[in-house]
Amino acid sequence: MSQTNLHIGLALVMGWLSGNGWRRDDSQVEQLFNLQPYLDLARQAEHAKLDFVFRPDTLFLKTEPLNTEPGFSNLDPFILLSAIASQTQHIGLVATASTTFLPPYVVARQLQSLHWLSQGRAGWNLVTAIDGQQNFGENQLLPSKQRYQKAQEHLEVVQKLWQSYPNSSLKLDKETPQFADVEQIHPIQHTGEYFNITGPLSTPTTPFGDIPLFQAGASNEGRAFAASVANAVFAATPDLEAGIELRNDLIQRAAKQGRDPNALKVLPGLSLYLAETREAAAQVYQETHADSDLEKRYAYIEEAIGLDLRHYNNGDILTEADLTEFDRPVRSRTHSNLMRQYIIRERPSVYSFLQRPEVCGSSHWLVIGTAQDAVDSIIERVSAGAADGFIAIPGGHIQSAQLFFEKVIPALVEQGWFREEYQGNTLAEHLLG
Template sequence: MHLFSLIGGVGHHQGAWRRPNSRAEGAMTLDYYSDIAALAERGKIDALLMADGLSVNGPRLASASFPHVEPMTMLSALAARTSRIGLVGSVSTTFSEPYNVARQFATLDHISAGRAAWNIVTSGHGELNFGDASLPSHSDRYERADEYLEVVTALWDSWESDAIVLDRANGVYADAAKVHRIDHVGKHFKVEGPLNVPRSPQGRPVLVQAGSSATGRTFAAKHAEVVFTAQQTLAGCQDFYSDIKARVRAEGRDPEKVKVFPGVHPLVGSTEAEALRMEDELRHLIRMDTGMTWLSKQLGGIDISGLDPSKPVPEELLPAVDTVQERRSRYEIFRQLAVEEKYSINRLIEAEVMSAGHLVVVGAPEQIADRFAKWVAEGGADGFMLLPSYLPEGLELIVDGIIPELRRRGLFRSDYTGTTLRDHLGLDPLTGSDRG
């Protein structure tokens, strides 16, 4: 199986910074992130994902660690302090331009010797920091993203793989006939090209995407090579997995070359009792007042302040899925927990603060490895996006606990067998002949 790990702040649990031995004071430093990257690389994890946000959420800032370092800057620095692990940066197609993004990821791929990946996000907030226009609708954001990917991939392909000849005797640096303008003219973009960065080691950085809405799944099937999802059950994962693979096949792509990773929040201890104690400790670090405010955003913006927190949210208060414009796929998860699972408001707040709606798996390494093995064997996943509760300790427990157990079962690598992220994922490099 494949394993990615999220890095950022002091962990995925919003209250993890309150732990006495957290490294919250240094969570903006290169040394802090380097320590995390070294841990993950020691575990032979496929890649690190650095998520991003483009605004400050006031209620969440009041109680949660919120150090959004700019991903491309930090990942470029980590490229120099690591040698094999993949580096995945989140960049929005709504609030950036394709030429700049194509340059950034091509450059990261060069300086990391082929370990770059782009986590494509369409952004559900942040518009107030980018002019006075309102946030585009969910469908419009994906329409723009679709054309955006057309431009970026054309720019990456604008240099054929053998365009640089370095003929010193005759003074020829590159064969100009193998560097092509793209002359893109579309609804959202007009880009001449070619890119001013030569073709990178992987041909193209790996494309990663998360989105469980119907529109997001269509987009993923067309473009993505790694697809993240948030599911609470094996049945949910199996449904998502089979749907994505079918959509990929319908696009004329090889389903084996598109990997599906559910996000999992592992709380691991040397024993189940130890893991349960840690879960209880983290539960007591939740501020329910600010959690209530953030949960209301996850529930489509409804006012839940006057409701009994020990009871479920009345279904009639919840908006229809297709009317929600921000974080629609995440809304669907919380709506399902509220309506189908009858979670109380307090329990929904715990799900938001502890794991942002991802599955929480608590137990000893053997128990968590059992769950991982079952989901892969039964068609629910190709691997997992790990969301450590607290960093770097939580990742260390995964690397020294869960991963050795997976290796013992022959389910995870003992060492890297290639040098690029495409090597790790079993994806073919894209050469100049892949120009489309």
């Protein structure tokens, strides 16, 4: 893999506030709902020539975690990124929008508007949903297969709406006078299983090219969807083997659909707990997760893979024989599959399994160490074909973000793994190569 092809994004979150991190004196938790900390991160990311900042989102709130940490408290991604668009010039702006709950017309207009305001830097992270149906008048969540069928149709409608008011129709001729050629503007008259939409969209297409599509699911349905439509995949790959398997699978699926496999970038989440020494980084990680509830881990494992570890000993070895097949819905098929694959492949002890990112974190690739440790891990993954880059999520304390920008990125640039300057002005251009 060429050393010039690394693609890097940054999760536009104050990731160091999770666990006990928000309690640190310099955490800036008081600014969680202000623009400034996110604008600072976006400007740092742009100065470092990153491809994009990525704003995750949830449409539900679990209140119990709020007793001890910020949990899923958040700002609307489109409003936040629109504010940042006016204060930046090159960095891509990737917003999350659910195809399960949000109307296609609204999503199409929000993304088209962000593309205009940012002059071609908008991106869409298509997600289905793992929760939140109660906030949208639904009693239960659709099964995974149907959620992805709906997502496919949702995307089709959005793309039709984007083209329903073409940029070429804008004449802006004051003398004639003709504002637009209405013969070019047309309703889409979409009738499908999930949506009946007339159109046209009220926001015209931009002259800045396509809006890149990101996809975050790694279940079988998610992979099939990503391979058919995505420009980039935000993947949960807690170890090298999981990354290689996922990337190879997506490349093969894309090729079978006639796509150029190089057009699909696999970008795992990279959770960074960085300090000047490994010992200090380990202490930061331990302090951040010191109050992690073991019972919550037990419950999560049982819900995800049907395995009750409460009566196991820490030294017991887990094997495929401990796993049972079950058809009931799970909260995240991606995380469930990752847990099962790890047990089958590694045969871990119960204690080791309970410490895994899939169990106690978010299944992201995890580095606890120095900036050089992070650089070494990144090069190892990319060289092995486990990733085309990554989305950085600095955690533990704000110094993780500082070290990422001050040491990790410069080292990757110096060693030829990352760009020194932007080669284009749009997100689509950043993702080329």
